[in-house]
Amino acid sequence: MEEAGADFGYRGEQLGLPEDGPNSLARPGRRLGAIAVDWGLSVLIAYSLITHGYSQATSNWALGVFFAMSVLTVGTIGFTPGKRLFGIRVVALETGTVNPLRSLLRTVLLCLAIPALVWDRDGRGLHDRLAGTVEVRA
Template sequence: MIDRNDLGSWMEGAPHEPDYVKGSSIGLPAEGPGSVAPFWRRPAALMIDWLLCMGISALAFQGDALANLVLFVVVNVLFLTLFGATPGQFITRTHVVPVTGRSPMILRAFVRTFLMLLLLPAVVWNRDSQPLHDVVAGTAVVTY
């Protein structure tokens, strides 16, 4: 018979490897420029981008909700394709880099942005601190 001690407990947390370095399986350094961005920078950059889009929408489109979404998609796809970072990511000193595959950045940016709007892929993360929308797009958010 299996004992509770054989299975562990939910109180012990998720299984993890103590020596594992986030980003190592996708070829990123452990720390410094090019390493996985700290968690707090992602929501900070997202909030800056949303506030920017909402401000532009309020001025140009009377705050229309659809205009907010369209502006968010345009800002993300345009800035990620041209510069590798959105305005919020520039401010938080992060940028998006391709880590797998050979698809063009415009396609990666569109896939990443579309999945981010679905919300669920943005809250499911892997052990490399990559949300699902980055895994699918083959990108990672790193510091510089």
């Protein structure tokens, strides 16, 4: 892509990622699909924990389930159920694997929502930038 005489390259090039195929930057549609699956799963789990029907308490429980699921799964195996379904994994830029502390930071920022809505030119959310992680295709 060339604009105003500047060559910006492809998304992920500055991060040392391939342009396409495995380990290339995961596209926004896949990432949004994965988070929708994870949120839906969290709501179902929270709903099953609360027997008196859907309420504001269910939303709060769903956020807690989403938080715990994200921290535990990304911090150990590198993906959530939704990410696995969409062929995405989270990696640390320096080491390749996401440790539990980095996963905790990333998930706290993701649950705040605003950092996830602020993207850089490579398509990484602020939560990924601050945690030093990136979502790539598996």
